[in-house]
Amino acid sequence: MKGSVVAILATTMVLFMLVNLKPADAATFTVGDAGGWTFGVNSWPAGKSFSAGDVLVFNYPQGLHNVAVVDAAGYNACDTAGATILTSGHDQVTLAKGANYFICGVGAHCRANMKMTVNAS
Numbered sequence: 856m857k858g859s860v861v862a863i864l865a866t867t868m869v870l871f872m873l874v875n876l877k878p879a880d881a882a883t884f885t886v887g888d889a890g891g892w893t894f895g896v897n898s899w900p901a902g903k904s905f906s907a908g909d910v911l912v913f914n915y916p917q918g919l920h921n922v923a924v925v926d927a928a929g930y931n932a933c934d935t936a937g938a939t940i941l942t943s944g945h946d947q948v949t950l951a952k953g954a955n956y957f958i959c960g961v962g963a964h965c966r967a968n969m970k971m972t973v974n975a976s
Contacts (some may be wrong), residue, residue, distance in 0.1 A: 881908040881949075886957075886971070891915050892922060894964070897971050905975040907952035917944030920969070923960040924948060930956035930972065933965035950975040 884903070887896045891914040913922045923929070923938040940960055941948070948957070952975055959969040 881906070881910060883910045883912060885912045885914060887914075892920060892959070892969075894967055894969050897968050900971060900973045905950055905973050907950055907975045909950045909975060911948045911950065911955075911957075911973065913941070913946040913948070913957075915944055917942065920959045920961055920964065922946050922948070923958045925956045925958055927954065927956060930958060930970060933958055933963075933970070935960040952976070 882905075884905070886892050887899050890896070893915065915922075922941040923935040924941070925935065925938045929935060929938055935958070938958075938960065948955075950973060955973045955975060957971050957973070958965040
C-alpha cells in the first residue's frame with residue numbers, strides 16, 4: 856500500500872512538470888517593456904526576433920485595457936468578435952508560428968493604435 860502511494864505521488868509530480876514544461880529555448884518578452892501594453896505599442900516588436908513558443912506578457916491596469924487575441928480581419932477592423940479576450944492586467948500569451956494579432960478591445964483604443972502584430976518564426 857505504501858509503495859503504491861509513493862508511485863502515485865511520483866507519477867503526479869512528473870505529469871505536473873510535463874504539463875507546465877515549455878520549450879527550453881522559449882523566451883519571455885514584456886510587451887512595451889517598462890511602459891507596458893498601452894497606446895502606441897504597435898512599434899514595440901520592431902527589431903525583435905520572436906519564435907513560436909515564446910511568451911508575451913501584457914502588463915496594464917486591470918479594467919483600463921484588455922488584450923484581444925484576434926485574426927488579421929479583427930486586427931484590421933478593430934473587431935473583437937470571436938476573439939479571446941484577456942483581462943487580468945498581467946496576461947501571458949504563447950506565440951504561434953506566423954502572424955499573431957493583438958488589439959485592445961476597450962472603447963476606441965484599437966483605433967487609437969493600441970494594437971500590435973508579432974511575427975514568430
